[in-house]
Amino acid sequence: MSIYNRSVRPEQVLDVIAERLREWPVDRQGAALLIENLNLHVTCGIGETCGDGCALVSASHPSLPRSHEQHCAGWGDDERSRAEHAADAWLEGTFEVLHDFICEPKEAQGVERWPFVVRDEESRALKGFRAIVGPIEVVRSEDVPVRILRSSALFGPLVGPVGGLLVDGGLHWLRLFAGQLQDDAPAVDCWFDNVEWPGGAEVLAKLRADWGPVPGYEGLRQSVLFKPVPIEQIPASTIAALPK
Numbered sequence: 001m002s003i004y005n006r007s008v009r010p011e012q013v014l015d016v017i018a019e020r021l022r023e024w025p026v027d028r029q030g031a032a033l034l035i036e037n038l039n040l041h042v043t044c045g046i047g048e049t050c051g052d053g054c055a056l057v058s059a060s061h062p063s064l065p066r067s068h069e070q071h072c073a074g075w076g077d078d079e080r081s082r083a084e085h086a087a088d089a090w091l092e093g094t095f096e097v098l099h100d101f102i103c104e105p106k107e108a109q110g111v112e113r114w115p116f117v118v119r120d121e122e123s124r125a126l127k128g129f130r131a132i133v134g135p136i137e138v139v140r141s142e143d144v145p146v147r148i149l150r151s152s153a154l155f156g157p158l159v160g161p162v163g164g165l166l167v168d169g170g171l172h173w174l175r176l177f178a179g180q181l182q183d184d185a186p187a188v189d190c191w192f193d194n195v196e197w198p199g200g201a202e203v204l205a206k207l208r209a210d211w212g213p214v215p216g217y218e219g220l221r222q223s224v225l226f227k228p229v230p231i232e233q234i235p236a237s238t239i240a241a242l243p244k
Helices: 010-020 079-091 094-103 152-165 198-211 236-240
Strands: 026-029 032-035 040-047 054-060 068-073 112-119 126-133 137-140 172-181 187-192 217-229
Touching: 010 026, 010 032, 010 040, 010 054, 010 079, 054 079, 054 094, 068 079, 068 094, 068 187, 079 094, 094 126, 094 217, 112 152, 112 236, 152 172, 152 187, 152 198, 152 217, 172 198, 187 198
Parallel strands: none
Antiparallel strands: 026 032, 032 040, 040 054, 054 068, 112 126, 126 217, 137 217, 172 187, 172 217
């Protein structure tokens, strides 16, 4: 029997998000939340394209060219558990990334900031970014040993391939997931700007397979947002590391 269940209720997911953010001014506006300090609007629906059932959490902000969407698995033995798991899948990584992007605190909190640069091979122009890298969020069964992972463990292998998607110099984001249940084939998802990216999924599937099987279940997810910055803000060492 699948651990996922279609009875996850979107309004309950929003309730949990509001509860978790109780230290923030949050205004419930019908079927949406407004996180007032961030001017971030959050809605939730049923995600039908990510497997056996999930919540689709969408966040919109004036600085985002389109709503940021995330498929959040709602699993558990009751509606409350399913809502909590779906809400936490958004809060534990994606919210941290969006908060850093919107507020630009002097010091990064809960995320890492990487200088990132790509070259347009046609024009040879360089495009600079600040990659806001969220924490690796881990879901594992009790029989799986804790794995110590650097923040680059999941996103790192995609640094090269994703460069070709950033040559327009605009704001973009990634959402990564790699999981495995015992000896089953890896289960992976890779979304670029809310759209499935098969090339990224292929890289994640190989990475997950290279790590080997687990005695139970282990799933890793991560959010990354690429914020355009002037090329002058990119360290010379980062530019020098580009392939010639």
